[in-house]
Amino acid sequence: MTGVAEHSSPSPPPAAPRPSPGSLILTFYGAYGRGFSSxxxxxxxxxxxxLGAVGVDPPSVRSAVSRLKRRGLLTAERPGSKSAGYAPSPAARQLLDDGDRRIYARPRPDGNWLLAVFSVPESERQRRHVLRSRLARLGFGNAAPGIWIAPSHLEEETRHTLARLELTPYVDLFRGSHAGFEPTAEAVARWWDLDAIAAQHRAFLAAHEPVLRTWSRRRRVPPEAAYRDYLPALDAWRRLPYADPGLPASLLPDDWPGERSAKVFFALHGKLRDAGAEFARAA
Incomplete structure (x- = not known):
């Protein structure tokens, strides 16, 4: 014993979860599949x-397709005498279109808030569960029982989503500023689990920032290599704009990793997306 306090090294960022075959299939349709035909x-x-190009074996692809069919997200098609194919269902196409607006956006929060206040009769408790889970998936934080809050730029998507799910009779929406008795930054830390969101950003950075560094040293962008790196990056990124709804930077910790992870994704998107499309079209 030296009598000197030992300092442990900082914990490494959590490893990004391995993408599931079903998630990669949906990401593929979002990025490229919708362009294969009308x-x-x-x-x-x-x-x-x-999917084999990003490490998914054929049995896993078939199993994932079957699960997505059962969930109503893929439909089987037989164009003419050709072999069977799969297309997004109308519901899946709507989800993908909604995802485009969120995933590829760079939000500019104006400091105002959107409140969703709801009341659901006990006899319709299942709708209450659907409403809570949908607001959470849209990126709302929970301010109090029956009161959820989000940056005001999510209003259009919230209205569209609640109308599509026929939940509007149970919800009132309000816009305004925070005038509470605690600083807004402290309130934001109650409404959202900022540590968990930051951990997702850091996991994304740990997995994909080295990929970007490698590509920044390359002049040529071979289509297959671009596809192999872009699809997993998009699959990992597409959840982050929902977990992190674009909170004002002034209300976040100084070491917030969100802007850095967004720069990494959009740099990869700009460099790899179109070249990856060449590989997908030629498959």
């Missing part, structure tokens, strides 16, 4: 080749 039908053999 219906977005992709032959199953093509799906197997393209």
């Amino acid at each position: 219906e977005g039908t992709v032959p199953v053999a093509t799906l197997i080749r393209l």
